[in-house]
Amino acid sequence: MDVVVNARFLTQPITGTQRFAIELCRELKKARPEIVLVAPDNIAHPAIAKELDVQIIGKIKKGIIWEQLELPLILRKRGNPLLINLCNLAPILYSNNIVSILDLSFHIHPEWFSTQFSTLYNFFIPRAASRARRIVTISESSKQDIVNYFGVEPSSIDIIYPSVSREFEIPPAKKSINSNGKYVLAVSSIDPRKNFIGLIKAFKACNMDDTKLLIVGSEHKVFANNDIKSVVGDDKRIVFTGYVTDEELVSLYQHALVFAYPSFFEGFGIPPLEAMACGCPTLVSNTTSLPEVCGDASVYVDPYDTDSIRDGLMSILNDSKLRSDLIEKGYKQLMYFNWHRSALKLLNIIDSVNGKI
Numbered sequence: 001m002d003v004v005v006n007a008r009f010l011t012q013p014i015t016g017t018q019r020f021a022i023e024l025c026r027e028l029k030k031a032r033p034e035i036v037l038v039a040p041d042n043i044a045h046p047a048i049a050k051e052l053d054v055q056i057i058g059k060i061k062k063g064i065i066w067e068q069l070e071l072p073l074i075l076r077k078r079g080n081p082l083l084i085n086l087c088n089l090a091p092i093l094y095s096n097n098i099v100s101i102l103d104l105s106f107h108i109h110p111e112w113f114s115t116q117f118s119t120l121y122n123f124f125i126p127r128a129a130s131r132a133r134r135i136v137t138i139s140e141s142s143k144q145d146i147v148n149y150f151g152v153e154p155s156s157i158d159i160i161y162p163s164v165s166r167e168f169e170i171p172p173a174k175k176s177i178n179s180n181g182k183y184v185l186a187v188s189s190i191d192p193r194k195n196f197i198g199l200i201k202a203f204k205a206c207n208m209d210d211t212k213l214l215i216v217g218s219e220h221k222v223f224a225n226n227d228i229k230s231v232v233g234d235d236k237r238i239v240f241t242g243y244v245t246d247e248e249l250v251s252l253y254q255h256a257l258v259f260a261y262p263s264f265f266e267g268f269g270i271p272p273l274e275a276m277a278c279g280c281p282t283l284v285s286n287t288t289s290l291p292e293v294c295g296d297a298s299v300y301v302d303p304y305d306t307d308s309i310r311d312g313l314m315s316i317l318n319d320s321k322l323r324s325d326l327i328e329k330g331y332k333q334l335m336y337f338n339w340h341r342s343a344l345k346l347l348n349i350i351d352s353v354n355g356k357i
Contacts, residue, residue, distance in 0.1 A: 002081055003032075003350055006071065007039040007054050008063045009087045013218075014045065015189055016270045017102055020138065020162045021086035025052050027343030036081075038074075040066040064120070067091055082133075082354055084346075088121065090128040098353060099132040100160075101125060103267025103289075104145040105193055112192040126150055133353050136160050136346065138268040139289035160345050162268050163337035167246040168277040171254065178255040183212040184313065185256035185280070187249065187271045190217050190228065193264045195285075195303050200231050200238060202262070202309035208317070213238045216252065253278035258316045258323075261285065262303045269293050273337060276330030281323045283312045295336075297329035 005028070009021040028035050029052055037054040042061045058070040072094035075081060083090070083097050090099045106125070110118040129135055129150050135157045137143050143157050163169075184203060188194040196215060203213045215238070232238045244252065253259065259275035261284045268289050272282045276297060284290045286300040294300075299322075301312040316323055 002354070003035045003084065004075065004081045005035060005037045005084045005086065006067065006090065007037040007049070007052070008067050008089075010039050010045050010049050010052075010054060011042050011063050012044065012087075016162075016268070017087050019165060019270060020100075020102065022048060022052075023163070023165055023339045024086060024160075024343055024346060027339050028346065029053070031343060031347060038071070040070075064089070068093065068124075082350065084350065085128070086136075089124055090132070092124060092127040092131060095131050095133075097128065097132045098134045098136060098349065099128045100136040100138075101129060101142070101146055102138050103142045103265070104149055105265050105267070107149055108145065109193065109265060132156075134158060134349055136349065138162055139292055141289035141292060142267045158345070158349055160342045161337050162270055163339045163342065164270060164273045164277050164334070165246065167250060168253075168274045171250050171278050175254045176251040178251075180214060180252075180255065181212060182208075182210055182257055183214045183255075184317075185214050185216070185252055185259050185275070186261065187216045187252075187259070187274070188261070188263075190215075193266075195262045195264050196228055197231050198303060198306055198309055199260055199262050200228065201306045202313060203238070203260075204235065205306065205310045206313055206317070209237075211237065211257070211317075214241055214252065214256075215239065216241045216244055216249065218243050249274070250278055253280045256280050258283055258313060260309075260313065261290070262301055262309050262312075263287070263290070264303050266290055266293075272298060273334055276327075276334050279327050279330070281316050281326035282330060283309075283316060293337075295329070295333045297326060297333035299326065 009018045012018055037052050038057045039054050040061050041056045043049045057074055058066055060066040060070045068091050072091045080096050086100045090097050106113055106118055106121040146152050147154050253275050259280045259282045261272050263285050266289050272284050272294055275282050282298040284294050284298045285303040299312045302308040
């Protein structure tokens with residue numbers, strides 16, 4: 001075992017963080033089948049685990065304890081291979097690590113998360129960063145945060161961009177039937193930093209009686225409580241869909257009038273790229289990494305200003321030429337992001353750390 005990937009992410013619900021790990025691992029395994037993925041015995045996504053040939057090791061099923069205690073012991077017995085950690089956390093008792101830190105929202109804005117989650121991340125991630133042989137992150141914005149808040153040397157941090165999953169890269173040639181009428185689409189976990197309250201207020205201010213706001217995503221225990229329901233009130237135009245499959249999500253992107261993502265904070269932001277891949281015009285915040293990711297292919301708004309979000313929505317909804325321009329620019333912007341290129345960059349980092357370059 002020369003290189004091992006910590007695949008604890010396959011025991012977790014799939015959000016953007018887990019998508020980053022899964023898609024990179026798919027490309028890593030194509031390029032180097034000998035790379036080994038290991039996980040505890042509580043896999044939540046067995047089909048993906050089978051595809052990636054994940055090895056179940058250890059007896060502890062609770063992920064954080066397995067990762068911090070049992071995994072380091074097993075790896076030491078197997079020759080101290082280089083361990084790749086793709087979802088923020090890494091065993092702090094094991095030094096031969098490459099650690100991915102996707103963003104520092106948990107540190108900069110702990111109020112957005114549950115106390116347990118924030119305490120856990122603020123304990124483990126700075127320590128993992130200080131011990132890592134290399135750190136990987138997903139944008140220049142996140143890199144600067146790691147430098148500024150954790151005191152890490154910029155030269156020890158590499159940027160590896162995410163992209164979109166293959167389900168969005170090759171959407172169906174023919175659109176499915178739209179059963180939702182006219183709608184604005186938002187996609188994310190129900191997370192305070194995604195600014196759903198601001199979006200709902202802005203949508204209501206647009207006064208579009210014939211248009212819905214569809215919010216796709218699930219609540220998760222790691223996030224602080226939202227006061228969304230009180231803002232929605234009895235407005236039947238605002239619909240929470242909960243979890244949907246990727247196939248259903250492609251269809252929702254394809255038929256949406258606009259995809260809205262007025263987030264307060266993003267380490268990268270995959271959903272706007274998914275929307276672009278499906279031919280949907282996008283509105284995003286002018287903060288953190290989003291201008292870096294979306295280039296000239298989005299309308300930008302101030303997430304702290306409801307009027308700015310409302311005006312941005314109305315500019316897209318009322319201007320068919322702007323919509324067409326954003327769709328065309330979105331296809332071009334997507335070309336900057338590619339999982340295969342990102343995996344090759346990670347392989348170069350792995351070889352450098354292992355002394356093969």
